[in-house]
Amino acid sequence: MTTGVRARTAVPGLLLAGVLLVALNLRGPLVAVAPVAGELRSDLAVGAGTVGLLTSIPVLLFGLAAPVASWVIARAGTHRAVLLAMLGVLAGTVLRSVGDARTALAGTVVLGLAITVGNVVVPVVIGRDFPGATNVVTAAYTAALNVGATLTTTLTAPVADVVGWRWALAAWGLLVGLACLVWTAGLRRQAARADGSAGPPPPAGPVRPVWRQPAVWGLTVAFAAQAFSYYGVTAWLPTLLADEQGLSRSTAGVSSALFQVFAVAGAFAVPALVRWWRRPAAVLLAVTAAWAFLPVGLLTAPGLWPVWCSVAGVAQGGGITVVFIAIVARSRDLVENRRTSAMVQGGGYAVAATGPLVVGSVHDLTGGWTVPMLLVLGAIVVMAVAGGLSAGGRQQEERARG
Incomplete structure (x- = not known):
């Protein structure tokens, strides 16, 4: 009995690393455009308003697409939804970095939709998989959101000076790939730890709207x-x-x-x-x-x-x-x-x-x-x-x- 309690309350370290890596990618792509806005405007021959859309569209989608994100999570499950979100961020990051202004806007929409799924699902994952440390893991998650924004704001311009703005934006896809790998490994270990357990608790009574x-x-x-x-x-x-x-x-x-x-x-x-x-x-x-x-x-x-x-x-x-x-x-x-x-x-x-x-x-x-x-x-x-x-x-x- 004591061993079962410890298994439920111990913090799964690899899954925690996955949560933090996912968080690094839920704000960073939004602010990565600002340090290279001048080069982007010149190369794509667009105005400041179009560049502004590259940062405002995702935030708008965070609100408008939240019900869609909830539906995706209900169909895919929480853990798979996180992976889908990261794959969407990777696709949007690459798409935004190639082609013309229309392609960049399309990639931005993909990014916004994918990050919306991540925004909604990660707090659910934290409540489910870290029952003994929900508040602390929530703190680490929100801190990682800001760290991700700081990293991309600080490093995108120096990288762009060497390889150009397109590669500088696309390079952040490497961090997304790392998050996918660690998240997948964390899920496998979590599944092994949970083998033989009773599974998640049933709903606590009728669903309340x-x-x-x-x-x-x-x-x-x-x-x-x-x-x-x-x-x-x-x-x-x-x-x-x-x-x-x-x-x-x-x-x-x-x-x-x-x-x-x-x-x-x-x-x-x-x-x-x-x-x-x-x-x-x-x-x-x-x-x-x-x-x-x-x-x-x-x-x-x-x-x-x-x-x-x-x-x-x-x-x-x-x-x-x-x-x-x-x-x-x-x-x-x-x-x-x-x-x-x-x-x-x-x-x-x-x-x-x-x-x-x-x-x-x-x-x-x-x-x-x-x-x-x-x-x-x-x-x-x-x-x-x-x-x-x-x-x-x-x-x-x-x-x-x-």
Whole structure:
């Protein structure tokens, strides 16, 4: 009996490595275009708007295609869906790197659809295969999302200087291939470990439609506000600092690095706080308070921008982590987990896709950055209210202790 408990609670190391490698490929391809945007525009003879589509289309698909992703996962199963997602990322990465602008856009659509499947299925896998360490693995997963974005942002341009932008973008397919190999090996070992076990638990009672659950709607609104703030700030923070502080574009770009790097700290701090406080809603409120440092700080003491960017980086890494923890903890079984994940991420990313456009448009209309920052602050307040009312509850508190 003791051996069976240990088998169920031990963390499968190879599968964990697969999860982290998959996570590296769920954001990196999106930001890989930005460092080589100039070369891409020149070679494909397209305008800035077309280049913008190469980064905005996937985020829009994260929202619109989430129900399709949920259907794919239900048909293929969680583990196969992860592999399908990685193969789709590989196909999209290669397709985007060859041919003309239409081929690049087609590859971008493939990427967006594949990453959408990955976005929805990985939290389900974590809830299923890491029952004794769900919160910690969720933290590692969300941290790896930011690490992947940082790696591609940092290394794509130097590689392009040597081999050109096409090969530089295509080269990230090697990381996707590695993720596929490790994931497949991890599944084989997991199957061997589970041989003779009773298998996954049956559904916990009748299936509850997630769209009828107020808590799921609250988490959807909270995630939408988090993602809207993240993408809006990511798109315009360097420009804001260049305009308001007179910083060079390269110096202002440091803000993006701080914003991404410190997210790793936030991702790992949240599970510790959940275990300590045993109230995910309280942790979410702490995250939103840290988020508010950015707009309030830039409005009142803009010269301290490195501090505000760092604190907000911690907050944005913690924000997505605490929402994912709440999804897993509030779901009674894998089916509800999958459907909740699809609804929360689908609605959230649909709103997030408008973030850069809305923040930029408000800036153009007002001729300054005060109102856009107040808009971001308003989104953070919405996140605090919706998440504070939805992330807690006795059931979640009990499950979050693990």
